[in-house]
Amino acid sequence: MIPVRIVVVGSGVIGLLVAVECVRAGAQVDLVDQAGIPSRRATSHDRQRVIRALHRGDATLTRAALRAHQSWLDVERRLGTRFYHRAGALTAMPAADVPASLALLGASGRALSSGELSARYPRIRFPAGLAAVAEPAAGVVLADRALTALACWLHDQPAVRLYPGRRVVTIDEAAAVRFAGGGVLAGDRVVVAAGPWSRDLLPAALGGDLTLYRQSVLSYAPVPSRETWAGTPAIPALGTGHGAWLIPPVANTPVRLSAASACRAVAEMTDRVTPDRWRQHLIDHFRSLLAGFDPAAVIGATDGYYLAATVGGGPVLATLGDDAVWTYAACGGMSFKFAPLIARNIADRAMGRPPRRTGLDSIDRPRRFAAARREEVA
Numbered sequence: 001m002i003p004v005r006i007v008v009v010g011s012g013v014i015g016l017l018v019a020v021e022c023v024r025a026g027a028q029v030d031l032v033d034q035a036g037i038p039s040r041r042a043t044s045h046d047r048q049r050v051i052r053a054l055h056r057g058d059a060t061l062t063r064a065a066l067r068a069h070q071s072w073l074d075v076e077r078r079l080g081t082r083f084y085h086r087a088g089a090l091t092a093m094p095a096a097d098v099p100a101s102l103a104l105l106g107a108s109g110r111a112l113s114s115g116e117l118s119a120r121y122p123r124i125r126f127p128a129g130l131a132a133v134a135e136p137a138a139g140v141v142l143a144d145r146a147l148t149a150l151a152c153w154l155h156d157q158p159a160v161r162l163y164p165g166r167r168v169v170t171i172d173e174a175a176a177v178r179f180a181g182g183g184v185l186a187g188d189r190v191v192v193a194a195g196p197w198s199r200d201l202l203p204a205a206l207g208g209d210l211t212l213y214r215q216s217v218l219s220y221a222p223v224p225s226r227e228t229w230a231g232t233p234a235i236p237a238l239g240t241g242h243g244a245w246l247i248p249p250v251a252n253t254p255v256r257l258s259a260a261s262a263c264r265a266v267a268e269m270t271d272r273v274t275p276d277r278w279r280q281h282l283i284d285h286f287r288s289l290l291a292g293f294d295p296a297a298v299i300g301a302t303d304g305y306y307l308a309a310t311v312g313g314g315p316v317l318a319t320l321g322d323d324a325v326w327t328y329a330a331c332g333g334m335s336f337k338f339a340p341l342i343a344r345n346i347a348d349r350a351m352g353r354p355p356r357r358t359g360l361d362s363i364d365r366p367r368r369f370a371a372a373r374r375e376e377v378a
């Protein structure tokens, strides 16, 4: 039997994991990226990404994230490289909200009273009276290390051809991609996982429904950081009105500090240099949140981009033509943790198999665009 040939555009976390799943299912894979493979320009190519389950008030997302956590452990075991550090995760919230969050997490959650919070984490000044829910099994993936391990695995597979440094300019619904400067690569199916660049390759009717976000993040390295931060979990919500979050140092990475208030909608991707005003915004915020905060220990700041559905803010999967092209059009700013589930679902679709469910509605029920007209069909 002739193997299915799949062209994958994008070597961020989604493209790499889709490529791995397709190879494991017996496909020939052509993996293309405008940068290297793995791509250092990808949103996914960062030091840390938090993998935690609790999504307050959302049982479906929480259940999916619990499965995603397990899937990351499977990916790690299969690749034989350590990149998932079980630092735990902590979500601060009013004490009255703790029981509902614990109910979502089941055996994976633990309650912390306001007193326990300040006793355990004296460096962090949580807003007065807040309690928290801890997820001891959650943690931090060293994202750049995971991407490198995935790319190395693919590099060693005879069924894979890598095309670094090739920018795709058009996607043909008949399962082909056209490169800048000429040349066409055809397959039986095409998967586009182009991260925040996706709008350049999509029908206008879909691209127009997506919003581009830019987020600033500080790298903070107080001395001596290892002792100071030992035992601190990832804190996706410090409970402030600004939506502050913190990732602790893992394997000598700096502390990462940011807030929802440092995420803004922008018209286009430009540079990744954090403007002074956003750097200062975060410094001012964390000055009041971290005891002994030293602005001189802010060793860097970077901006990252992601696309999200304008309505609902989540990820978007769409198909063009007769299921010959699958495009992961937007990540919703949180899909690193869901990446193994999402990639498996997309790989199933590309292989023409019934897709395994992710539990994420926008992935399990993709949008469809008719061939040629490039208009959405019901």
Ligand SMILES: Cc1cc2nc3c(=O)[nH]c(=O)nc-3n(C[C@H](O)[C@H](O)[C@H](O)COP(=O)(O)OP(=O)(O)OC[C@H]3O[C@@H](n4cnc5c(N)ncnc54)[C@H](O)[C@@H]3O)c2cc1C
Binding pocket: 009, 010, 011, 012, 013, 014, 015, 032, 033, 034, 035, 039, 040, 041, 042, 043, 044, 045, 048, 049, 050, 051, 166, 167, 168, 169, 193, 194, 195, 196, 197, 198, 200, 201, 215, 216, 217, 303, 304, 305, 306, 328, 331, 332, 333, 334, 335, 336, 337, 338
């Ligand atoms: C600051 C920040 C913090 C985040 N924190 C978290 C977190 O803690 N947990 C979490 O789950 N998620 C987090 N996210 C979101 C997460 O990083 C993204 O959802 C995920 O990395 C997206 O992966 P991707 O593979 O879809 O896209 P990307 O990683 O951006 O990869 C896209 C790839 O496509 C390539 N490409 C694009 N256009 C073309 C073209 N025309 N031709 C060829 N190649 C092309 C690019 O070079 C790139 O390599 C965060 C995002 C940001 C910005």
